Amino acid sequence: MKAYELRRTGDRQDWVKVERPTPQPGPGEVLVRMRAVSLNYRDVLVKRGQYGASPGGTRPIVPTSDGAGEVVAVGTGVTRVKPGDRVMPTFFQNWTDGESPPRPVLRALGAGDVDGVLAEFVVAGAEALVPVPAHLSFEEAATLPCAALTVWHALFVLGDLKAGQTVLVQGTGGVSIFALQFAHHAGARVLATSSQDVKLERARQLGADELFNYKKTPNWEEPVLARTGGQGVDHVLEVGGVETFPHSVRATRAGGHITLIGLLSGSWAQVDPKLSEAKNLRVRNIFVGSRAMFEDMNRFLAQHRIQPVVDRVFPFDQAPEALAHMEAGAHFGKIVVTV
Incomplete structure (x- = not known):
């Protein structure tokens, strides 16, 4: 073969x-x-x-x-x-x-x-x-086996995502696009970042509600806070790593949930207790998921006909x-x- x-x-x-x-x-x-x-x-x-x-x-x-x-x-x-x-x-x-x-x-x-x-x-x-x-x-x-299941584990198993909550996704790679699709179909409000307006427009077509170009607005947590009434989002899927994590912490509401998934900026996020504990954040690492989670996710995909x-x-x-x-x-x- x-x-x-x-x-x-x-x-x-x-x-x-x-x-x-x-x-x-x-x-x-x-x-x-x-x-x-x-x-x-x-x-x-x-x-x-x-x-x-x-x-x-x-x-x-x-x-x-x-x-x-x-x-x-x-x-x-x-x-x-x-x-x-x-x-x-x-x-x-x-x-x-x-x-x-x-x-x-x-x-x-x-x-x-x-x-x-x-x-x-x-x-x-x-x-x-x-x-x-x-x-x-x-x-x-x-x-599906890695990117999609990682998102399912983060949002629904660890995060207990509910309709009406807010989810921040970073960029437009596989994990972030699955997070956008899953959160949108679960009835959440999705905020998306990217360095390219054309990609942000595609994200809007998939259901993103708020769009932020992080090249044009390096401190993108400021407009995120403004669009959430100063409270911050409920969930962040942190795929950037060390460079984006401080922005994610500031963009998350007190008691919110951050899942550490990627290191696109070169290394894993370093969790600063002074930042996360002050807001009582739940910051979790994640290791994809189990077969049972996979089967649950597939039922959700089929129910909502997600492509x-x-x-x-x-x-x-x-x-x-x-x-x-x-x-x-x-x-x-x-x-x-x-x-």
Whole structure:
């Protein structure tokens, strides 16, 4: 089968297209023919060796965590799925329900020594697969396992989002666009930031109520406060990291909720107790989510007929170009590779 491996080439790591033996499912396992894979900023960090354990000292691994495909064979004892089912592997293969296991125990696809999904065929445990919502294509479904589920966990599980509350989303990448869509369909008021007016206008078309260009207004928390009667927003999905976090704190109401998700500005946000405790903020880190959360999210997607926003679809042979497009940061929504 065709696949990509993350390998060290010279003084750096690259995605290298290879031929691998087609894997076979063992007891309790399923062979999935992958049809589409989506990228996350995490994939850029893994390639740079900046995310968890680098594969450089172990074996080459198949990169990426998010994809969708169809079941082609099942191992003994599998009753959860059958050949022909459209499925998505979960980001964490061993978190089915309940509280998150300790992070060292979690097995995330496409990092450390765990193969990901940028291959023609993938073997996964039957308990680590989720059905594709009927209204979605493979390309759309491939966007869900990490970015969408992270948003669901942040807003609905940890944040207990209610209709009428306010949600601030930063930028127009995959996480932020899912947050905009989910919050809008839940009846929340959405405030969105971006460096480009054209992207803000697209956000408005998806349901954003208030728009702020952070290039034109670097202290964007000031108009956010003005638009919320001086109170601030109820929820912030913090994807910028160290540079944006102080603005997020000032833009959040007393007792509000901030979820730390990304580090687009170069490093993780450093929580200053003087800032967060003075306002009694709930500041949480988040690790994607469980299979049970995934299934709950899919019911919400189906109920509201939500279509993930796909920025661009690349053919399999151009997967490295897709990653470069992600790294450039010019996308709106998700980047997908067909398999």
